[in-house]
Amino acid sequence: MSFYSSLCEALKGKIPESAMQKLPKSYFIVGKIAIIKLHGELEKYKKEIGEAILKILPVKTVCLLKEIRGERRNPCIEVLCGNGTETVYKEHGCFYKLDVAKVMFSKGNKFEKMRVVKQVKPGEIVIDMFAGIGYFTIPIAKHTKVRKIYAIDINPDAVFYLKENVKINKVEEKVEILEGDCREICKILGEKIKGDRILMGYIFETYRYLESALNLVKSGTVIHYHFLAKKEEIEEEMKTMRKKVEKKGFKADIKYLKKIKSYAPRVYHWVADIEIV
Numbered sequence: 001m002s003f004y005s006s007l008c009e010a011l012k013g014k015i016p017e018s019a020m021q022k023l024p025k026s027y028f029i030v031g032k033i034a035i036i037k038l039h040g041e042l043e044k045y046k047k048e049i050g051e052a053i054l055k056i057l058p059v060k061t062v063c064l065l066k067e068i069r070g071e072r073r074n075p076c077i078e079v080l081c082g083n084g085t086e087t088v089y090k091e092h093g094c095f096y097k098l099d100v101a102k103v104m105f106s107k108g109n110k111f112e113k114m115r116v117v118k119q120v121k122p123g124e125i126v127i128d129m130f131a132g133i134g135y136f137t138i139p140i141a142k143h144t145k146v147r148k149i150y151a152i153d154i155n156p157d158a159v160f161y162l163k164e165n166v167k168i169n170k171v172e173e174k175v176e177i178l179e180g181d182c183r184e185i186c187k188i189l190g191e192k193i194k195g196d197r198i199l200m201g202y203i204f205e206t207y208r209y210l211e212s213a214l215n216l217v218k219s220g221t222v223i224h225y226h227f228l229a230k231k232e233e234i235e236e237e238m239k240t241m242r243k244k245v246e247k248k249g250f251k252a253d254i255k256y257l258k259k260i261k262s263y264a265p266r267v268y269h270w271v272a273d274i275e276i277v
């Protein structure tokens with residue numbers, strides 16, 4: 001039976017028939033927590049819906065996701081039923097501890113994480129400019145012979161869980177965590193080191209952070225450049241990126257360009273692998 005059918009069954013007699021059609025058809029699970037979005041008209045039945053989901057799915061808590069706010073990507077989450085918003089999620093042999101009410105978790109990057117992991121060569125120096133709880137840092141540290149990953153994030157909650165995840169996954173020797181604005185940190189770091197690979201896993205006006213990343217490049221550095229755009233805006237986005245790279249005296253060779261996921265109607269999350277030459 002589908003999730004929707006099971007939910008309708010569990011809510012029979014508890015909410016009006018007319019509301020049934022608007023029930024969520026999908027959900028996502030992070031560790032032991034189910035996260036759903038609700039049609040505005042179902043707001044008054046949210047407790048009943050939460051309790052029904054708790055009976056259907058093997059989770060300890062059901063949460064309602066309202067929005068993800070601001071540059072720190074803070075989730076606005078309401079607990080509908082159950083207890084606790086902290087959980088551990090396992091993916092590709094890595095453990096990610098997080099509080100879903102404090103930091104966002106993006107499952108849409110699952111393929112992208114392993115695609116990057118497969119490219120990392122032994123001895124590389126990697127800079128993860130928007131590390132979050134370690135979405136890319138942890139699998140790279142765990143599955144490759146990377147020399148060092150500098151993992152940067154501005155959000156103290158993300159940094160708290162990044163530290164935890166480095167410990168849980170036993171990769172302390174490979175990861176250096178730097179809390180703060182990557183624009184400032186990259187400037188300072190660039191005086192000491194250059195990276196073989198730079199992860200720019202942030203999608204909002206990513207070009208604003210490119211100059212900072214360019215403090216850390218040398219010939220051969222690969223930048224994994226994430227951005228949001230409509231299909232017809234890609235050329236302009238790449239033109240802006242090229243201009244910034246050329247201003248620093250380098251050239252950008254786009255080795256790969258792919259859609260990661262849909263973000264809004266006709267707007268997609270893309271990633272480009274840019275080799276600096």
Ligand SMILES: C[S@@+](CC[C@H](N)C(=O)[O-])C[C@H]1O[C@@H](n2cnc3c(N)ncnc32)[C@H](O)[C@@H]1O
Nearest residue numbers: 071072106130132135153154155158181182201
């Ligand atoms: C979308 S999340 C992490 C994305 C993750 N790399 C992925 O692709 O799944 C973006 C992270 O960037 C961090 N962030 C935003 N602006 C930042 C800045 N100026 N410096 C450092 N971190 C920043 C946020 O705190 C958040 O944890």
